[in-house]
Amino acid sequence: MKQDPMNSVFAALAHPVRRRLLDILVGMPGCSVNDVAKYVVPQFPMSRIGVLKHLRVLEEAGLVVSQKQGRVRELYFNAAPIQLVYDRWTSQYSRFWAAHVNDIKFLAEQEETGHER
Amino acid sequence: MKQDPMNSVFAALAHPVRRRLLDILVGMPGCSVNDVAKYVVPQFPMSRIGVLKHLRVLEEAGLVVSQKQGRVRELYFNAAPIQLVYDRWTSQYSRFWAAHVNDIKFLAEQEETGHER
């Protein structure tokens, strides 16, 4: 059905609740399902099951990986699918990105020298 | 409804036909609606109106801009919204991109020295 694996990634990123979920997992890796629900529900009112279903979409896209510890499931963000998308798009649209490569080089040097921000 | 302008960008990118349309416009800037339909329909069988509706979604997200010349509409890809998304995401997820910054630096130097590929 989804012959293109990028498709599920784009589809997963299309919903604001799922992007928020990724934000939360980036900031708090290893979060449990209930924890993550506590953080997202005030902004996007919905039931715990709603959150669960969004998490499943993210997992099927490979953007979230999880590991069960006892009865809690630890959730982690996985950047690999996004990087795949990025690589393909930059090679295809590279000339449209020319204006930004200097910013990226700057960021790269910041990372190398250990400077934060 | 869409308080976040990034939302419409992500939503627009979520559909494979719309991503294909962007590809076509990157390769053939100034294409007409009918031309673009001729290219996309063999891959994604649908009517001209279907293509038209996808184009509208892309335009509302700012990913496509158009300009009417006589009775034909010239369509162009616009990278600005994608770059906005990219900027916000890299600043937020920068540490997850560390493994790739060297590739990006390499790409940047390729661009500077005018090397293609």
Add this chain to the structure above:
DNA sequence: ATATCATGTAACCTACTGGTTACCTATGAA
């Protein structure tokens, strides 16, 4: 052992997305 808590499944409902056909408008060509 029992109660509680974290997670998951099932069934269902609503609204919107993605598609269609039919018709309309306006420009360019004969």
Add this chain to the structure above:
DNA sequence: TTCATAGGTAACCAGTAGGTTACATGATAT
């Protein structure tokens, strides 16, 4: 003027995405 062509609107329809409640399961704490 008349015809063909490029584009657009309107109305409609089916499928699925996103949400719910109710219930089930399995691990932990008392």
